[in-house]
Amino acid sequence: MLVGDSGVGKTCLLVRFKDGAFLAGTFISTVGIDFRNKVLDVDGVKVKLQMWDTAGQERFRSVTHAYYRDAHALLLLYDVTNKASFDNIQAWLTEIHEYAQHDVALMLLGNKVDSAHERVVKREDGEKLAKEYGLPFMETSAKTGLNVDLAFTAIAKELKQRSMKAPSEPRFRLHDYIKREGRGASCCRP
Numbered sequence: 001m002l003v004g005d006s007g008v009g010k011t012c013l014l015v016r017f018k019d020g021a022f023l024a025g026t027f028i029s030t031v032g033i034d035f036r037n038k039v040l041d042v043d044g045v046k047v048k049l050q051m052w053d054t055a056g057q058e059r060f061r062s063v064t065h066a067y068y069r070d071a072h073a074l075l076l077l078y079d080v081t082n083k084a085s086f087d088n089i090q091a092w093l094t095e096i097h098e099y100a101q102h103d104v105a106l107m108l109l110g111n112k113v114d115s116a117h118e119r120v121v122k123r124e125d126g127e128k129l130a131k132e133y134g135l136p137f138m139e140t141s142a143k144t145g146l147n148v149d150l151a152f153t154a155i156a157k158e159l160k161q162r163s164m165k166a167p168s169e170p171r172f173r174l175h176d177y178i179k180r181e182g183r184g185a186s187c188c189r190p
């Protein structure tokens, strides 16, 4: 499930991952909730991701609350060109702790890094916040595709590991994976 303020790029990130395209131009805000499926091959196993795109607007909050409970993973986004969206991350985390399962896989993403001139949230600020909460963190761009596949693949690997419960397999470590694979990605252990 993708969550975060309105306009941070949740729908665009999802469309980039699903279809490899970027929705440039008019911003059409999500109404309520929407979903898309994608089947991934994760180390030889087919993983079907059902990805829920939530509306960031406050007026739809009660709708999205109902979906947290069933989410296995959450991508929490802010927009690096919008300070308020970053400042609101703590409020989103409070909401997540209230409504989501306590062991939900959670990742923090700072989106729109292609807009270098408009950036107001430094990468280090994202890293610091992620470290504070023990979250894996990456900067992404739905426009260029930077780290988009990586974010979803890392989550898919984590979910596959959790559902297979194969003790013989080496434990998948999401933090280490994104640190190794990410372009400009970083991770922060608690």
Ligand SMILES: Nc1nc2c(ncn2[C@@H]2O[C@H](COP(=O)(O)OP(=O)(O)OP(=O)(O)O)[C@@H](O)[C@H]2O)c(=O)[nH]1
Binding pocket: 004, 005, 006, 007, 008, 009, 010, 011, 012, 013, 023, 024, 025, 026, 027, 028, 029, 030, 031, 054, 055, 056, 057, 111, 112, 113, 114, 115, 140, 141, 142, 143, 144
């Ligand atoms: N430059 C740039 N623009 C982006 C990026 N991702 C999204 N946008 C733009 O940001 C605006 C909002 O994108 P959406 O994906 O609709 O935002 P959202 O988070 O789904 O918004 P809500 O549905 O209201 O919650 C659109 O005009 C997009 O074109 C990105 O990575 N880079």
